[in-house]
Structures are given as structure tokens and as C-alpha cells.
Amino acid sequence: MDASTTITLPAPAKLNLFLHITGRRNDGYHQLETLFQFLDVGDRLRFQPRSDQQIELLDDSGIATDDNLVMKAARLLKHYAEQHQQPVTGVSIGLQKLLPAGGGLGGGSSDAATTLLGLRHLWQLSISDTELRQLALSLGADVPIFIYGQAAFARGVGEQFFPASPACPWYLVAKPNDLHIATAELFQHPDLPRQTASIDFADWYFANSHNDFQQLVCQRYPEVAKLLSWLLEYAPARLTGTGACIFGSFATEAEARAAHAQLPANCSAFVARGLNQSPVIDALANAAGAS
Ligand SMILES: C[C@@](CO)(OP(=O)(O)O)[C@H](O)COP(=O)(O)OP(=O)(O)OC[C@H]1O[C@@H](n2ccc(N)nc2=O)[C@H](O)[C@@H]1O
Numbered sequence: 001m002d003a004s005t006t007i008t009l010p011a012p013a014k015l016n017l018f019l020h021i022t023g024r025r026n027d028g029y030h031q032l033e034t035l036f037q038f039l040d041v042g043d044r045l046r047f048q049p050r051s052d053q054q055i056e057l058l059d060d061s062g063i064a065t066d067d068n069l070v071m072k073a074a075r076l077l078k079h080y081a082e083q084h085q086q087p088v089t090g091v092s093i094g095l096q097k098l099l100p101a102g103g104g105l106g107g108g109s110s111d112a113a114t115t116l117l118g119l120r121h122l123w124q125l126s127i128s129d130t131e132l133r134q135l136a137l138s139l140g141a142d143v144p145i146f147i148y149g150q151a152a153f154a155r156g157v158g159e160q161f162f163p164a165s166p167a168c169p170w171y172l173v174a175k176p177n178d179l180h181i182a183t184a185e186l187f188q189h190p191d192l193p194r195q196t197a198s199i200d201f202a203d204w205y206f207a208n209s210h211n212d213f214q215q216l217v218c219q220r221y222p223e224v225a226k227l228l229s230w231l232l233e234y235a236p237a238r239l240t241g242t243g244a245c246i247f248g249s250f251a252t253e254a255e256a257r258a259a260h261a262q263l264p265a266n267c268s269a270f271v272a273r274g275l276n277q278s279p280v281i282d283a284l285a286n287a288a289g290a291s
């Protein structure tokens, strides 16, 4: 495939297999320890070069174009290219949203990362992965992991990575309908635990870790507490990120689908496989190979 032709790329979801808050920085941002893993489910983005210089976003998400992380990422990379005297073309970006916004699955962050990666390819920009991750961090704490593209333990605000190879089970990911949790609001809550002791990642396993947001989210949103109690009857289960999604891990797809079939009313869910490499990395390698 020629770099100037249309490309379609995935923007996978992530799970936080655990999430500890170990402190707070002077600027108010929290220091975290977490383990990121990707899912084989996510949004899709299509990048089509234009003959003018416009960046156009075609999307069905209902998010205002100027607020959309896809648009922010595209403008940021265009600005970088212009500052470094690297030519760019216009582009129409089609966003197909499948992941719930504000679900703790990092959908918006993943869309932003796929935009940075897709446009670097399309525009043939000379920018290293490290620089791209720095640009990504300015869009949000969760964006760099989707550029990194490998399952990883993370420290800092979630931007210092240590490669990991957790088991890749089948997950049932579920959330109460019509529930969006505002990440910033939860981070500011006085009852949030902020002093979990730092762990040695080599000693990590699921049962000796937790998610520091889970208790607070369950208190504030009883529908999450109820859904989590239900899922725990079937599998080890936990909140991802700041929620509202929870996940349960299963040895087989059939077991995950059997639990899905019993999903309580007023909830939505999907079954997905855990992945230790982001599918966007494979898709870009294919696109580069075909150029
Ligand atoms: C909690 C996590 C765990 O992976 O995921 P989500 O639940 O959002 O998916 C992330 O740290 C979320 O990252 P992200 O959603 O990109 O957050 P940002 O846009 O950078 O920040 C939103 C707001 O959350 C707070 N924030 C975020 C990250 C952090 N380490 N400390 C913070 O205090 C800040 O108040 C910030 O203004």
C-alpha cells in the first residue's frame, strides 16, 4: 500500500488489571502503579488524504469536533510537522465508535494514539516513538500506552513503562447502561485512597492487588456495586480505570459467553480476548510492508 492511500486502523480498548494510587504530585496529578493490557475490541479510524490542507473529522460519537481527542491529536501532530518543516496534506478522518466514552477502557485515548500513529505513517513524518509519546502525554495520561503498544506495568502518571506478559484470558466487560463516570471528579474526591505502598512488579499477581477507585465508585454508584457482585459469582472481577466498566476473567470464550447470557437487565457487556500487543502495531506493520 502506498503511504498516500487510505488506511484503516484499530483503536483497541485497554484494561487496568490493577490500579494503585501511590501519591500525589505538586501539580495535583496522581502517581499510579498499574498494569495495562489491550483487548481485541475497540474503535476504528479511517484516514483518507485530501488534495487541500483541511483536517476533517467524520464521526458518529456525538462529541463536539473541537473537543474530540482525534481532532486534538491531528492538530497537534500537524503543528509539530509545521514547526519541523515537514510537509503534510489534508486528511479526512472517519471515526467509528464502539467503546463507551467514560468507561475506563481508554477509548478516547486510544483514538488519539491511533490518530498520531496513523498520521505519522500517512505524512511519512520523521518523529521518534519517544517524541510521539511525549506529544501523546500532552493529550492525556492514558494516551502514551497506546503508542507504546505492549502490555506494560506503568508508574508515574502512567507514562513510565515496564514490559509485561500477563496471561491473556477471555474477559467479560460490563457496565450499567447510561452511566458515564467523570475521571477528573473521582481523582479529586477526598475519600480516594492515595497512599498505597509501592509494589515490586515481579511479585504482582491479580489477587494481591486491587483498584483504588473501586470502593469509592461502588459507594457512589450502587449499580456498579451490584453488577460487580453479580460478576464475582462467575469469575475474578474488578473495576478498570475509574470505571464505569468492570471485567471478569475466564479461561475459555465459552465460559465468558455463558456468563454474558445471564447479564442482568439495564446493563451492557461484551466478550473480548486480552492481548499483550496492540493490534494497531500489527496493522501499521502491514501498512508499512505494503507501501
Ligand atoms: C484512571 C486512568 C487509568 O488508566 O484511566 P481511565 O479511567 O480514565 O480510563 C488514567 O490514569 C486516566 O487517564 P486520562 O483519562 O487520560 O486522564 P487525563 O485526561 O490526563 O486527566 C483527567 C483528569 O484526571 C486527573 N488525573 C489524571 C491522571 C492522573 N494520573 N492523575 C490525575 O489526577 C486530573 O485531574 C486530570 O485533570
Ligand SMILES: Nc1ncnc2c1ncn2[C@@H]1O[C@H](COP(=O)(O)OP(=O)(O)O)[C@@H](O)[C@H]1O
Residues within 6 Å of the ligand: 061, 063, 067, 068, 069, 070, 100, 101, 102, 103, 104, 105, 106, 107, 108, 109, 110, 111, 183, 241, 242, 243, 244
Ligand atoms: N474520540 C473520543 N472518544 C471518547 N471520548 C472522547 C473522545 N474525544 C474526547 N473524549 C472525551 O474524553 C472523555 C474520556 O473518554 P474515554 O477515554 O473513552 O474514557 P475513559 O477515560 O473513562 O477510559 C469522554 O468523556 C469524552 O468527553
